[in-house]
Amino acid sequence: MNRRERRALAKATRLDPRAVQYVESYKCPDCDSVAGEVTRDQHGVHHATILHDPTCPRLNGITH
């Protein structure tokens, strides 16, 4: 990977503060969830982990 590619990758994977803010403000309607890690892949797509309570019905895939 050359310098130009490294810089492009760093730019694509830099977190958008608006996305981070959205994830931090997200609350599961069924439990007392907390926001986990926010990442951004090489395509510029953000990924967020929401940590639900172990008893949350959403963990069973019934609702989304």
Ligand SMILES: [Zn+2]
């Ligand atoms: Zn939940």
